[in-house]
Amino acid sequence: MTADFLLELRSEEIPARMQAGARADLERLFVRALADAGLPAPAITVWSTPRRLALIARDLPLATEAVREELKGPRTSAPPQALDGFLRKTGLTADQLVDRDGVWFAVVEKPGRATAAVLAEAIPAIIRAFPWPKSQRWGADSLSSEAMRWVRPLSGIIALLGGEVVPCAIGGIASGRETMGHRFHHSGVITIDGVDDYAPKLRAAHVIADQAEREAIVRTRAQAVAAEAGLVLVEDEGLVIENAGLTEWPVPLLGRFDEEFLAVPPEVIQLTARVNQKYFIATNPPRTGEGDHAQHGGGASPQAPTLANAFICTANIEAHDGGQAIIAGNRKVLAARLSDARFFWDQDQKTPLAEQAKKLGRITFHEKLGSLADKVARVADLAEWLAKEGIVPGADPAQARLAAELCKADLVTEMVGEFPELQGLMGGYYARAEGLPHAVADAIRDHYKPVGQGDAVPDAPVSVAVALADKLDTLRGFFAIDEKPTGSKDPFALRRAALGVIRIITENRLRLAVAEGDLLTFFADRLKVQQREAGVRHDLIDAVLALGGENDLVRLLARVHALQAFVGTEDGRNLLAGYKRAANILKKETWAPLPQTHEPEAAEAALAEALAAAGPGVDAAIAEEDFTAAMAALASLRAPIDHFFDAVTVNDADANKRANRLALLDLFRAAVHKVSDFSRIEG
Amino acid sequence: MADAAPMPPSFQDMILRLHAYWSAQGCLILQPYDMRVGAGTFHTATTLRSLGPEPWNAAYVQPSRRPTDGRYGENPNRLQHYYQYQVIMKPSPARFQELYLGSLFAIGIDPLLHDIRFVEDDWESPTLGAWGLGWEVWCDGMEVSQFTYFQQMGGFDCKPVAGELTYGLERLAMYIQGVDNVYDLRFNDAGTTYGEVFLENERQMSKWNFEVADTDTLFEGFRRAEAECQRAIAAHVPIAAYEQAIEASHLFNLLQARGVISVQERASYMGRVRDCARGSCEAYMARYHDEWAAKFPGWSA
Numbered sequence: 006m007t008a009d010f011l012l013e014l015r016s017e018e019i020p021a022r023m024q025a026g027a028r029a030d031l032e033r034l035f036v037r038a039l040a041d042a043g044l045p046a047p048a049i050t051v052w053s054t055p056r057r058l059a060l061i062a063r064d065l066p067l068a069t070e071a072v073r074e075e076l077k078g079p080r081t082s083a084p085p086q087a088l089d090g091f092l093r094k095t096g097l098t099a100d101q102l103v104d105r106d107g108v109w110f111a112v113v114e115k116p117g118r119a120t121a122a123v124l125a126e127a128i129p130a131i132i133r134a135f136p137w138p139k140s141q142r143w144g145a146d147s148l149s150s151e152a153m154r155w156v157r158p159l160s161g162i163i164a165l166l167g168g169e170v171v172p173c174a175i176g177g178i179a180s181g182r183e184t185m186g187h188r189f190h191h192s193g194v195i196t197i198d199g200v201d202d203y204a205p206k207l208r209a210a211h212v213i214a215d216q217a218e219r220e221a222i223v224r225t226r227a228q229a230v231a232a233e234a235g236l237v238l239v240e241d242e243g244l245v246i247e248n249a250g251l252t253e254w255p256v257p258l259l260g261r262f263d264e265e266f267l268a269v270p271p272e273v274i275q276l277t278a279r280v281n282q283k284y285f286i287a288t289n290p291p292r293t294g295e296g297d298h299a300q301h302g303g304g305a306s307p308q309a310p311t312l313a314n315a316f317i318c319t320a321n322i323e324a325h326d327g328g329q330a331i332i333a334g335n336r337k338v339l340a341a342r343l344s345d346a347r348f349f350w351d352q353d354q355k356t357p358l359a360e361q362a363k364k365l366g367r368i369t370f371h372e373k374l375g376s377l378a379d380k381v382a383r384v385a386d387l388a389e390w391l392a393k394e395g396i397v398p399g400a401d402p403a404q405a406r407l408a409a410e411l412c413k414a415d416l417v418t419e420m421v422g423e424f425p426e427l428q429g430l431m432g433g434y435y436a437r438a439e440g441l442p443h444a445v446a447d448a449i450r451d452h453y454k455p456v457g458q459g460d461a462v463p464d465a466p467v468s469v470a471v472a473l474a475d476k477l478d479t480l481r482g483f484f485a486i487d488e489k490p491t492g493s494k495d496p497f498a499l500r501r502a503a504l505g506v507i508r509i510i511t512e513n514r515l516r517l518a519v520a521e522g523d524l525l526t527f528f529a530d531r532l533k534v535q536q537r538e539a540g541v542r543h544d545l546i547d548a549v550l551a552l553g554g555e556n557d558l559v560r561l562l563a564r565v566h567a568l569q570a571f572v573g574t575e576d577g578r579n580l581l582a583g584y585k586r587a588a589n590i591l592k593k594e595t596w597a598p599l600p601q602t603h604e605p606e607a608a609e610a611a612l613a614e615a616l617a618a619a620g621p622g623v624d625a626a627i628a629e630e631d632f633t634a635a636m637a638a639l640a641s642l643r644a645p646i647d648h649f650f651d652a653v654t655v656n657d658a659d660a661n662k663r664a665n666r667l668a669l670l671d672l673f674r675a676a677v678h679k680v681s682d683f684s685r686i687e688g
Numbered sequence: 689m690a691d692a693a694p695m696p697p698s699f700q701d702m703i704l705r706l707h708a709y710w711s712a713q714g715c716l717i718l719q720p721y722d723m724r725v726g727a728g729t730f731h732t733a734t735t736l737r738s739l740g741p742e743p744w745n746a747a748y749v750q751p752s753r754r755p756t757d758g759r760y761g762e763n764p765n766r767l768q769h770y771y772q773y774q775v776i777m778k779p780s781p782a783r784f785q786e787l788y789l790g791s792l793f794a795i796g797i798d799p800l801l802h803d804i805r806f807v808e809d810d811w812e813s814p815t816l817g818a819w820g821l822g823w824e825v826w827c828d829g830m831e832v833s834q835f836t837y838f839q840q841m842g843g844f845d846c847k848p849v850a851g852e853l854t855y856g857l858e859r860l861a862m863y864i865q866g867v868d869n870v871y872d873l874r875f876n877d878a879g880t881t882y883g884e885v886f887l888e889n890e891r892q893m894s895k896w897n898f899e900v901a902d903t904d905t906l907f908e909g910f911r912r913a914e915a916e917c918q919r920a921i922a923a924h925v926p927i928a929a930y931e932q933a934i935e936a937s938h939l940f941n942l943l944q945a946r947g948v949i950s951v952q953e954r955a956s957y958m959g960r961v962r963d964c965a966r967g968s969c970e971a972y973m974a975r976y977h978d979e980w981a982a983k984f985p986g987w988s989a
Contacts, residue, residue, distance in 0.1 A: 017785055018823060020808035055806070139810065141821040143837050145779040147848040148741055149986050157821065158837070160782070188789075189799040251805060282829050318829060320803040331803045334828025334863070341765065367950075 007064040008120075008167030009200040010047075012128065014058045015161040015184055021250025023138060023156060024053040024216065030136055031060055038127035043069045044120065052204075052214045054253045057184070059214055061200050065166065068117040078102065078109035121171050128164055129175040146176055161185070168199035186210025187253055189322055211323070212253040219249040223257060227285050227317045230259040236287035236313045239275070244285055248319035251283070256320045259287075260332040264314045266343040269350050270434050271312040276424055277342045278316050284339065285317040349419035353431070354438050358449075362414040371497075373486040377413055380478060385409040388474035392466070396517045397473070400466035401444070408448035409471045411436060415449075429453045448472075455505050462505075462512045473509045476502040477519075484524045503531040510558045518556040525556050532558065536565070544687045545569050551682035560630055567632035568681050576640040583646035584683040587670040590655055599664040608645070608652035609669065615645040616672050623679050635680050646673060696796045696864040698874040699882060703749060703857065706773055709794040710747035713787055715775060718748035723931060724938040727752050728774030728854055735816060735965075736930060736972050737776065738841045738850040741984040744778045749857070753938065755945035758894030761887045764869040765859065768893055769886070773855040780837055780851030788835060788853055792827070796864050803828050811836045815937060815958065817843035817966045820852070832860050842969020847987060858882070897945045906946070910939040910957075917964040926971035933964035 012035075019027065028051040036046045039062075047062040076095060079087035081104055088109065092099060095111040103110045133153065140154040153159070153176035164171040164180040173180045183194040190211035197203050204214045213219050223245045231238040249255060266274065278284040288310035318335045320328060353361075365377035374380065388409040392400035415421045415432035433450025437443070448468040452475050455462045463472045479502050483489070490499050507528065510519065520528055529550050533543040541562075549555060549564045571577040605613065622638035655666045677683050697705055707717050721731040728734065728750035737744045750772050758768030781787060785806070789799065797804070806823035811834065813819070822836035834854040838846045858870050861882075867873050871883030913936040920929035940957050943949050949957060973989055980987060 018806035018808075022808070139821060141837050141839055141849070142846075143780050143849050143851075144782060145848055147779060147846070148984065150845070150847070150988065152848075158780075158782075158784075189804070251807065284829075318803075321805055322800060322803055324803070325800055330801050331828050334802065334830060337868070338829040 006067045008067055010060075010062040010065050010124065010167075010171075011163060011165045011197065011200045011203055012060040012062075013161070013163035013184055013197075013203070014132065014159060015056060015163075016058075016155055016159045017157040018055045019053065019058070019156050019250075021055070021247045024055075024058075024250045025246070027058055027135075027137070027156070028053050028216075031058055031131070034131045034134060035060055035062065035127070038131060039065075039123070042118065042120075042123040042127070043072070044123065053216050053250070054212060054214060054219075055251060056188070056253065057214070059203070061203070063200075065120050067120050067167070069120065069123065071117040072115040074113045074115065076111040076113065078111060081107050081109060121166050121169070124164065124166060124171045125173040128162065128171070128173045128180065132159070132175050144177075152176065163197055163203075165197065165199050187212050187322075190254065213255075216249055219252065219255050220245050223248045223252075223255050223319055226255070226257040227319070230257055230317055231285075231287040231315070234259055234287070234313075234315060235290065236315055237290055237310065238317065239286050239288060241279065241285060244279060244283060247283055252319060252321040254321055254323065256323055256328065257285075257317050258320055258328040258332050258335075259315055259317050260336045260339075262314050262316060262336060262339055262343060266340075266347060267312060267314055269343065269347050270430075272427060272430055273346050273350070273420065273424065274312060274343065276427065277346055278339065280424075281342055282316070282318065282335070282339060284335075287313045287315045287317065289313045345423070346420070349423060353415075353418040353420055353435060357439055358411040358414040358432065358435055358441075361417050362411055364417040365413055368416070371482070371486070371488075373488075374482045377416070380482070381410060381413050383482075384412070384471070384474045384478045387478055388470045391470045391474060391517075396515055397466050397470040397513070400470045404442060404445050404467045405448070405470040405474075407441070408445040408452070408467055409474060411441075411445070412449045412452045412471055412475065444468075455508055456501075458504075462508045464513060469509060469513050469515070473506060473515070476506045476509070480506065480520070480524060480527075484527070489523065489527070499527075500531060503528055504535055507532055507535055507558060511562060514559050516557060516559055519558055521556060528558070532561075536562070541565060542569060542687075544685055545572070545681070548681040548683060548685035551685050552678065563630060564632045564681065567636050570633070571636035571640070572686060574640075576643050577636070579647060580639060580643045580677070581683055581686060581688075583643065583650065584674065584677050586650060587646070587674055588684055591667065591670055591674060594656070594667055596664045596667045598668055599661045601665055602661045603659070603665075605665070606653055608648045609666065612642075612645040612649045612673065613669060615642050616669075616676055620676055623676060627679060632680070639677060639680055642673065642676065694796075695877075696866075698865075698876045699857070699861045700876050702795050702861055702864070703771075703773065705794050706791060706855070707747065709791050710775055713745075715745045715747040715777070718746050720748060720750050723934055724753050725750065725934050726754055726937065726941060728772035729813065729816070729818075729852070730934050730937070731774065732927060732930060734774060734776045734850075734852065735818075735841060735969070736927065738778060738838050738846055738852075739844060739969060739973055740976055740980050741847060741987040742778075742980070744776065744850070747773070747775045750774055753941070755897040755941050758890065758897050758945070760894040761871070761890035764871075765862070767858065767870065767886075767890060768897055769889065771857040773853075773857050775853040776850055778846075778850035779848035784851045785835075788825070788833070791853075792832075795860070797827060806835065809834065815962050815965055816841065817962065817969065822852075827863065830859070830863060832856070832863065842973070843966050844969065844973060844989060847989075897942060898947075901942055901946055903943065903946050903948050906939050906943050910936055910943070913939060914960055914964055917968065921967050921971045924971065924975060926968050926975055929971055930965070930968035933961065933968050936964050937961045 032049050032051050039046065044066060047065050050061040052059040078091040091109060095113065097111050103112060137156040140156055142152045142154055143158040146152045159176065159178060161184060162178055162180040163182055163184055164173060165182055170180060170182055182197045184197060186195055186207065187210055195206050195210055197206060207214050228238045275286050278286050291310055316339055320331050324331055362381065365381055368377040370377045370380045385406045389402045389406040391397045392402040392405040412432060415428060415435060418431060420431050421428050429450050429452060433446045436446035436449050444465060444467040447465055448471045451463045451468045452471045454460055454472055463469050480499055483497050483499055488497060506519065533546050536546060537543060545565050545568050549561055549568065555561045572581060619638050619641050623635050626635035626638055653666060655663065657663045657666065711717050718733050731748065731750050733746045733748060751769060752772050753769050755768050757766050759766045777784065805826040807826050809822065809824040811820045811822060818838065818841045820836040820838040824831045825833040825835055832855065836852045838850045838852055840846060861873050862870060865873060871881060871887050873882035875882050875885055913932045917929045917932035917936065920932060940961055977989055
């Protein structure tokens, strides 16, 4: 016998961003509660709306299995304390035990429990244990410290197993079969018979219980209203989910805003619409020929579609005027926000960035590292130097200095004060509006890049110089004042900055000594993490770093890549084995150099000859940074070293022979070390 | 408003309707606190009364001063002096949301014509050592109220929790009257506008806040209020201490508007205001603690 189970936890509005997590948590806690009672995991569906979490479990057995458990106790001959202990543990009396061949056994019969009883206990426990990111107390019960908590006040519980109420209660709320429909489209309670009429009855009361269905409505209707207006929706899955989490009956509506606002950069409009109002935006359909709205080039590629003067909001009602009042109201709110944005845009352009930059002296970068103006001055020196020295090839030193001097100026503009996420981007716009060279404007715009793993790395020379200088200055500064990241703490985002430096240097193949000391070690650690994802072995990076003094990341990686290729070959593996054997011997033995008093054996002579031949080859290849050739030169030592170990006894009784052979192995080790410290290589 | 709806209420009628509505829900209708404050929450009817176990239901209008928001009367929706309508109900009633929606209906908002939404917005006042969970209430995408279940006040858990509503009256009135400039609001139904009542006030007070106010006097006032707050705490008159805390808070806001507090000093001044406010709340709790514990079994601070 099985039955279906319905649970609905109705509350005041659950934040949209928490709903997906809540669905997963409810399912997990429910399955665990069943498992604890010995019930198998059923097929489960979990739904959320702003005002309810619902769970449907199909085909639950009506009772748990009866369990018969036998516990082995002490021997019947054991002292009485042992028996007492066993009785305490089992909660039985001596006459309930069974004597089997001189050993006491307790036989415990656990009868099956009604699933309804299991659920009646589990539901309040799940509610009490629910891991909301933030929860609250409410109402009269909150007089006590032990009052229950929920994300917002909990107002009702439906718990029906096979259509029967599973009776339970928590915080003064008793389970039942009644729920509420849409806040405005339905009044009075809805009585639910069971799993099958839950969603249909809610739908009749203007509530779509399944978030996936609401998301689909938001997605397709938003596209449709845009298409009906001859526009193309700018798709935004985050907004789809958020709007579906804010509505029980989503109705996307399209409104227009004044075309004059299109003078403001499209990123600003999109951000205003999205972040503040949760609106979608739309673009004009692709067109050939001239006549489009004037747009700012900015970050958009020349083919990027132009923004349309439209927004799509998602209402929660089927308004009786078709949504005209809602659109009008939303248009007004958006207009107020866009007027603010346009005011900022106009206002900011009245002050040249060079003037704005002077205000950076008032902003503390870090108490021990001075103001932002101080930082900018350092970055400007460094960027100019990177260009002048040719470290960033093709970068004009004057442009690099200018861009660096202006790169933080937008932080004191009104627009960035309002939308901090537009830092850099606005500086780029304002620089272009001032008539500064595109290379300078681009460098200002892109100097924070790369921001995340997926973010593009600048490749225009001036942009590279400024982006690199900004991050290097930050890293050097914080390391100089001993503010290094520890464990999970990285308040100044230095790991991200180091990764940015690594990507800028390696992707643009820049040649410079990136750092020394602790900071170089820090770069090495970040490099290992970054390269691991590219399939590069961290022990090989260690092997190259162990040579010491390698602070040129491009050369370092070239060595590592050549090494990784080499140790993958048979020559490489064998040379490594020979190296390890030599190194082990050298580790154990001490010797002083002694003159050559005997004729070397053939294998000995061959190794010496091969070393003499390979040495200059390795050196020359390394000097030319042709590490593949250096590896190839090393590979020529493989046969001689193998042969040497096969044919020659190192620990010869003759002290001269022994010392000469150890010295030869030492030469071999030194030759290998020209390429990397093979002792760091695993395997 | 569309349809054949009756003319929306004037600014003063809107307030009268809210008073009538919340009075009918059992709230005391109080008058504004007679001191300069930044928000309705600062009224003792909210801060101090949300402490402790005694039931408390009140509604009032509170003039709110935000010196840095002054725009010399030239911005259509920013004011350095505006009105908040504040409702506080302790313990928070079970149907608090429905009661709130009833108040919107009472001032002429039809929820099947306008899209009303509860959008997550948690509230925190470090100055008051207070926080709560709740929403900003949207009407057609515009925030018309703040809806909060207080969890802590003055660093103390709210036992029981109080529900707080804050309506921005000018913004709400602009919305229901369909007006784009605050100064064009109908203050009454006899032809007086909001601008006639307040425009000159905004011009003069913006000038005073930003340009005229003597900063030495303000600094001195801040120090005195802070010292007086500590004296009042020591003398076990926490309400008087709290008044000095709000005085210090407003003087700090004025100093900010005058632009004489640096970024570095800012945190330190805020900390001093917070210490005054928290100290007052602690003194208030200490004074009534035993009485409350005796009257409300199961309650503890």
